[in-house]
Amino acid sequence: MLAGYDTLITTIALGAILAYSFHVVLMAGQLSLGQAGFAALGAYVSTLIVPTEPLFGSLSPVLVGIPVGAAVGALAAFGLGLPVLRLRGVFLAIATIAFGEMVRVVITNAEWTNGALGIRVEKWVTVDLAWAVVAVLAYLFWRLGPSRTGRAFAAVREDELAAGSMGVNVVRTRMTSFVASGAIAGVYGVLFAYFFGRIIPAAFDFGLMLDGLVTAVVGGYLVYFGPILGSGFLTAVPEIQESLGLEAGWIHPLVTGLLLLAVIVFLPGGLSSLVTRARRRPRPPEPDLDALAALPPPPETGTALVRLRDLGKDYGAVRAVHGVDLEIASGDILGVIGPNGAGKTTLINMISGLEPPTTGGGDVLGVALGPAGGAHRFAQAGLSRTFQHSKLFDRLSALDNVLVGAHPVTRPTFLRRLLWLPSARRDERRAHALAWAQLRRVGLDDRAGLRPGALSYGDQRRLEIARALAAHPALLILDEPAAGMNHVEAADLAELIRSLADDGITVLLIEHNVRMVLETCTRLVVMNFGEVIAAGEPREVAADPKVVDAYLGTGETGENEYV
Amino acid sequence: MVQQLANGVFAGSIYALFAIGFTLVFGILRHLNLAHAAIFTAGAFAGIELAVRFDLPVWAMFPAVAAIGAVLGVVLERTAFRPLSGRDDEHFAGLISSIAFGGVLIAVLHARYGTEPKSFPQEYFPNRLYEIAGVRVTLTQIVTLALALALMLGLAWLVSSSPMGRAMRAVAENPGAARVLGVNVGLVTAGTYALSSGLGAVAGALLALNLGQAGRGLGASIELIGFAVIILGGLGSLWGAMAAGLVLGLAEALTVHWLDSTWKGMVAFAVLFAVLVLRPRGLFGHVKVREV
């Protein structure tokens, strides 16, 4: 039926595989463009190992090459990732492009690769084999999307800081996506070599990188079948154009360029957003009280959760915070107030592990503050927080935002989802139950399918609280949650905070709304110029003349807020 | 040896000229404009066509090419960047849309000029050879270097001292605040692209004059080096781009001189890679991005 079109159909498969190697890094928000280098290494190394005769009489020798290519690509990506993954955005992109070019130059000049003359091998890759690999990849990404790992990828893509604060190990997630990309690119290199029967260094150049990136983006990197759509589309365009009799050499790049421009401008999610536009509204499951009940109980009232000794943070010559001694015990609702620039946000950034202190130390939920860093370690220990300027995951639904929040109290499900294990289904169901419970708690269960951008400002703040609560925190830090809320909303919020305390959650609240603080908090700390100037029972502290002076006198000097 | 240093300086001045337009857009607007190489190529073809068809002398050809480049820059901004502004993925999408725009532009050049390289008319620019202290230089090389320096100085003056430059710096600092202060951000954005693309087009015409011809791959051949130059110089830093262009030009020439020309293609990327790993802000990173 399709005789005479084998090459075309295989080319679509190969294009899709290459695009998947970009898809996986784009999913995690990493603009990594070294795939041509990984593919080249995978292809060249595999030619050293792949046997020249079919295995067991009939099996394609490429079955040996595919794992070799994947391993070589993954190893190369890991080795490259160690130095370059500190970089972000354009810097990462250019560093990885540089890697790809270096690989190409080395291969061009090396002896064992036969230089520009390339290596000839048997054509062992058939249409079926190429598509089988595509099927496997599509299956992997299909199962990855709604798994805990998949959500971690999405969270890192949308906001690394927030993802870390939700317990996602950002460094490991970025490295995972990077290594996966290397492995897929390595497989692509092997399939390319054994489909065309020949590899030359020039096949793995900057142009290959552009092709893969463009295919991944045109198809859409938010949906698992995006690369297949992208590759099919980009392969079909020139065929259609030729069958229309438009054969001049410039028409193909012109049409492709215009279509690409149209897709990126009008379909931000790529072609696959056409298919997924009619999204189902998530239906709330029955409340699952068992899931909530099975969570560990909060620490006993009075246990010290946070102990800070002489904590300080300098930014160059600016002392943002210094000499803070503070203890927070389980059951407290601790309010922190102070004028802008007093160091409140810096203080909680240190407590939640986003910034290492420059002096002093302490421990939070048993995790020591220090340069070892990683907000996720604090989150996993039971700390959860919101941000002064909301840091929601913009391209995830409200429900998915809250599901990411449940990261620390759920188990990884990706590998078990691949095998359709019932336990994975149970875990996912439990994660959903936890998420829905928090959405209900803040009154957003009827808006679970909306993206944050479609919610009102007050709803966004509540969603952030729901996301933080889904982590089942022992200590919850709220950074100016009532900012921008009207009186009614603020009153509801105060009510919510008190009810959290009733559930045994310890709360640290930064707030400018002094009345709300006085009504909800059991203890109050006042900061000015980076120091604690008063602490104790809220009403007493509020009456302290130093505090009144800080708020009404010298405080409003308009210094910077260190976020 | 001295000859090789001179070779490196001339090659480097072309790299720098390509890169300053590139880095200008990044410094002010945070856009990585991947259509810059296509505009560079378009500038080369435009220069040749002006010379062949209208007999335009060199001194008139370059301003005309700059004007054509500026117009292309505005079209680029309107079609590939402005529709994306305000989107979550603005910067990433801009990367892709500029690749698309570049592809379209190259296809248009293909349609207009065909597949074969185009040449300047014979004797369009008298190419004399001078020998200065044992170093052989051609007139085109001298003109290239002088023009590159003049354009870079002019640009630096423009950004630091003119009202337009002040508005650009305000936009670079904070577009929102600049708008509140009465800066026409749309106009400044378009102006930045016009300036960047005008420079890119002149650089293209200059390289074509050096080579005597231009093909559609002209921009692509220098694009990757351009990446290396702007990162090495510190993204957004004009002086950094100039210095880095010369550094890479010299590094390449010296590699050929001391080592082996097979590694010439590797030098720029090895230097770039090392710098990124050791000093991610670039060699001249202390020149802050916002100062442009």
Added chain:
Amino acid sequence: MRFYRTSGALAAAAALLASAACVSEEGAAEQSDDTLVGSGTGADCTIEETVPIGAVLSLTEAAAFAGEYQREGIEMAFEEINAAGGVEYEVTYEDDKTSLEDSVAAFEKVIDRDEVSAIIGPTLSNMAFTTYTDSQSAGVPTVGISTTAEGIPEIGDYIFRASLPEEVALAASIPAAKETLGIENVAVLYDSADEFTDSAFNTMTDVLADEGVEVVVEESFETGDTDFSAQLSKVQQNEVDALILSALPGETVPLVKQARDLGIESPIVGGNAFNSPVLVGALEDASEGLIVGGAWSAAADTTGNADFIADYTEQYDRAPDQFAAQAYTAAYLIDEAVRADCDANREAIKDNLGQILEFDSILGPISLAEDGEVTQEPFVQIIRSGEFTLLEG
């Protein structure tokens, strides 16, 4: 229950994957079509059916500089042959866009969908190395017209070339240059990133060693480079008698110009890719003294050459080059093979192509061996006053 069903589906999927991993060993489909057999032989041969020929060329992108000439050469040859009568050919032109993927797809199209009797092309050796294995396993006789790299005919018995191998051209031009100009030491510059130029470089090194010419400087560059001053300065430091260059036209022009601009006046000896009037046009004065070995010369007094040049120039409004001449010749070689037994089936064409002996062409007497290799006398030319002239040794 659900678990068992899904694991059943998994098992089925696994079976499918396993079958996908098998290699099928299909032999070349033996097919013979009686309608492609005619009566008479040689010039009298008449075949009722139109004979389908496939031409896969790089008509766009990087190698279009050659592909366009080749298409015109083939077109003109078959127009002449069809006008002469007896056998009617229909050529399907496929553009491989100078890309490997498109080249393989184009070969598959002409082999399986158009079911051609013979293929001409592709433009680049690079692609030939992968596409020729396909036409070989499909059993379609294929004639290369610019595939000069080493190892092409060895791909199989269906693979022929009417393109003078680079080593033969160089083996003629380097000794001729040595003899007439008295060359003792040379500098070699080559493009290390391109498969064709890298292969030619290897050949040059061998020939220079055989001739006892000393290589003083050896430098490389990459396809797409624009500045060669660093390499040329090294050449200049060492007084050499000649510069041997292996480069594609895109780099040849700026390189030779820069060499002349820098004051390198020594003669430049080039490979096959030099043999083009376009190159001379683009180089202008800088082309003076360039020495080229090639398969065809406009200045040669071979059978039909003058008519070929005149007709081509009239029809396409530009002078033909070596690419056009070789493509033109390949069409005549295929016609010769078809008429030998008056049989345009693939097997017959293959058998008879290998028997062509001293066929009188515009390239001079040309022979194809059974192993697919071409034998002809190379022409060594030198450019004087912008014209190719034969370098008489």
